[in-house]
Amino acid sequence: DAKTTQPPSMDCAEGRAANLPCNHSTISGNEYVYWYRQIHSQGPQYIIHGLKNNETNEMASLIITEDRKSSTLILPHATLRDTAVYYCIVRVPFSGNTPLVFGKGTRLSVIA
Amino acid sequence: DSGVTQTPKHLITATGQRVTLRCSPRSGDLSVYWYQQSLDQGLQFLIHYYNGEERAKGNILERFSAQQFPDLHSELNLSSLELGDSALYFCASSAGQGTSQPQHFGDGTRLSIL
Numbered sequence: 704d705a706k707t708t709q710p711p712s713m714d715c716a717e718g719r720a721a722n723l724p725c726n727h728s729t730i731s732g733n734e735y736v737y738w739y740r741q742i743h744s745q746g747p748q749y750i751i752h753g754l755k756n757n758e759t760n761e762m763a764s765l766i767i768t769e770d771r772k773s774s775t776l777i778l779p780h781a782t783l784r785d786t787a788v789y790y791c792i793v794r795v796p797f798s799g800n801t802p803l804v805f806g807k808g809t810r811l812s813v814i815a
Numbered sequence: 816d817s818g819v820t821q822t823p824k825h826l827i828t829a830t831g832q833r834v835t836l837r838c839s840p841r842s843g844d845l846s847v848y849w850y851q852q853s854l855d856q857g858l859q860f861l862i863h864y865y866n867g868e869e870r871a872k873g874n875i876l877e878r879f880s881a882q883q884f885p886d887l888h889s890e891l892n893l894s895s896l897e898l899g900d901s902a903l904y905f906c907a908s909s910a911g912q913g914t915s916q917p918q919h920f921g922d923g924t925r926l927s928i929l
Binding site: 735737739744745746747748749752754801802803804805806807 | 817819848850859860863871873903905907918920923925
């Protein structure tokens with residue numbers, strides 16, 4: 704079972720920031736938070752990951768609370784192409800046997 | 816482009832048949848994972864190979880098998896196909912164990928059983 708909780712759906716106006724929350728209250732000290740998205744039926748696309756510090760890359764920013772029990776993915780200027788299902792996943796990366804466990808994710812709709 | 820290549824993109828076959836799905840991982844990646852995505856089950860992990868060896872199994876049916884070859888490409892074999900096997904099958908690769916580097920997914924193979 705997925706160890707994260709996400710809202711089933713969200714809307715965001717085009718050009719505005721999209722803030723997608725994720726609750727992972729049972730996260731353990733060595734688990735990373737990974738974010739993926741899936742556009743229609745394409746393969747899941749990696750977005751960003753982090754352990755405890757905030758992270759930023761060309762796609763998004765990841766804000767992890769100090770107690771690490773929740774995080775927020777921020778798409779700074781959402782476009783219509785960002786419409787997708789976004790998955791928040793926690794995983795211990797140093798165990799090679801651990802696959803990604805996908806929950807139901809958040810369906811983000813970017814509206815013109 | 817994730818760098819992970821899956822063939823074929825689409826496959827249509829009949830019940831009882833056998834098919835082989837192929838995955839070429841990103842250059843340098845030693846780990847290959849297979850996932851199944853059906854409408855009612857979401858993305859489900861099937862099996863993981865690392866450098867030619869099976870490392871973990873998920874909800875993979877006995878009718879399904881996989882292998883990873885010395886050149887690191889992987890094949891997923893599905894036999895005695897049933898209507899319920901219709902799904903998207905994704906392959907993902909990563910650098911391997913002992914790293915936080917993410918898995919990168921291919922565009923999948925859409926399998927339709929008639």
